[in-house]
Each structure stands twice: as C-alpha cells, then as structure tokens.
Amino acid sequence: MKKSIVLILVALICVSAVFATDNSVKVSAVPFGFQISTSSAEGVDSVRSRYGIGLEADYQRYLVKGLFAEAGLAWDTFLMPDSKPAFTHLLAFAGMGYKCRFAENWACSLNVDLGADTLFYNGKVSETFTVVTGLEGSYAINEGLEVLLGCKGSFGFSKKDSVKYVNYRILPVMGVSFIF
Numbered sequence: 001m002k003k004s005i006v007l008i009l010v011a012l013i014c015v016s017a018v019f020a021t022d023n024s025v026k027v028s029a030v031p032f033g034f035q036i037s038t039s040s041a042e043g044v045d046s047v048r049s050r051y052g053i054g055l056e057a058d059y060q061r062y063l064v065k066g067l068f069a070e071a072g073l074a075w076d077t078f079l080m081p082d083s084k085p086a087f088t089h090l091l092a093f094a095g096m097g098y099k100c101r102f103a104e105n106w107a108c109s110l111n112v113d114l115g116a117d118t119l120f121y122n123g124k125v126s127e128t129f130t131v132v133t134g135l136e137g138s139y140a141i142n143e144g145l146e147v148l149l150g151c152k153g154s155f156g157f158s159k160k161d162s163v164k165y166v167n168y169r170i171l172p173v174m175g176v177s178f179i180f
Contacts, residue, residue: 022061022062022179022180023059023062023179023180024059024178025058025059025177025178025180026058026072026148026175026176026177027056027175027177027178028055028056028057028148028174029056029175030052030054030055030173031172031174032051032052032053032172033049033052033053033078033169033170033171033172034048034049034051034078034171035048035049035078035087035167035168035170036048036168037166038165038166038167038168039163039164039165040164041163047080047084048081049078049079049080049081049087050078050080051079052076052077052078052079052171053076053077054074054075054076054171055074056075058071058072058073059071062099066099066101067097067098068096068098068109068111069094069097070094070095070097070111071092071093071094072094073090073091073093074089074091075088075090075091076088076089076171085122087119087121088120089117089118089119090118090120091116091117091118091132091154092115093113093132094113095111095112095113096111097109097110097112098110098111104140105139105140106137106138107137107139107140108136108137108138109150110134110135111133111134111136112133113132113133114129115129115130115131116129117130117156117167119156119158130155130157130167131155131156132153132154132155133154134150134151134153135150135151136149136150136151137149137150144180145176145178146176147174147175148173148174148176148177149173149174150173150174151171151172151173153168153171154168154169154171155168155169156169
C-alpha cells in the first residue's frame with residue numbers, strides 16, 4: 001500500500017508534463033536534525049536523537065502560477081543518546097507545492113509530500129508511511145540558480161503486530177536549486 005501510493009504520485013508527476021512550464025533539480029543538506037520516536041507498547045518510552053545529518057535531492061515540475069509537483073529521495077542519520085546505535089532512514093517521496101515570488105530575486109515555497117520511508121536501526125529494517133511538509137525561502141542568483149534555506153517536518157506512521165510507532169523529525173535544510 002505504501003509503495004503504491006508513492007508510485008501513483010510519481011506517475012502523476014510524469015503525466016503533469018503536458019502542463020509543465022519549468023523544471024528544477026534541488027539538492028539540499030540537513031546540517032542538523034532532530035527525531036523523536038514513540039511507541040504504543042506498554043513501558044516503552046519515546047526516544048529522542050541528539051543530532052542528525054542528511055542529504056536530499058528532488059525534481060520539481062512547475063505547472064501553473066507557482067504550483068509544482070515534486071518527487072525525490074532523502075537520507076538522514078540520527079545519532080542517539082546513551083551509546084545506542086545510529087538511526088538511519090531512506091525516504092522516497094512525491095507531492096505538491098506552491099512557490100510565491102515576492103520580489104525579483106526572492107521567493108518562498110510550501111510543500112506537502114507523501115512517502116515510503118525505509119528505517120534502519122540496530123540491524124533491523126522496517127517500512128513506514130511518512131508525511132513530509134516544508135517551508136523554504138530562496139534567493140535567485142541568476143535565471144538558472146537559486147540558493148535556499150528552510151525547515152521540513154516529517155511524521156512517519158507504522159504498525160507492527162499490535163504496536164503503533166510514530167517518528168517525528170525536524171530538519172533544517174539549506175541547498176541549491178538548478179532551474180532548466
């Protein structure tokens with residue numbers, strides 16, 4: 001189910017080519033991230049990371065009047081307290097957003113994505129359904145290059161046996177966008 005949602009969103013992005021006006025490829029770094037993992041299991045406390053780093057690459061197709069569709073891939077690693085193993089995830093996502101230019105070189109964008117998140121922790125692998133939202137500000141250096149700064153939040157939901165898990169992430173991002 002989770003993978004099929006991502007595949008449907010990616011297919012919608014491909015179909016959107018008929019309406020597309022511009023394309024861009026965005027590469028971002030996460031210089032500092034934070035994650036909280038909760039569990040509905042009796043007696044299991046939530047786990048908070050100490051520090052996280054990561055990378056993200058996504059492709060955007062601009063449709064009409066600031067509206068864009070996007071698909072991408074993100075990787076983050078979170079260092080855990082008390083010498084616990086690092087928590088790593090790989091997220092494939094797709095969704096929609098809106099970019100508003102409020103000056104000649106300045107813009108702000110908001111996006112909402114759905115994704116399939118593969119989590120790696122202590123030698124175990126699990127899949128979660130994840131919702132990602134973000135707000136970014138950008139400055140156009142020239143017609144084909146923008147620098148950006150923003151923040152993303154993600155919420156991952158999973159159920160294994162009768163136990164429900166939720167991962168919350170806060171990810172400040174900075175990067176560049178190549179428009180073609």
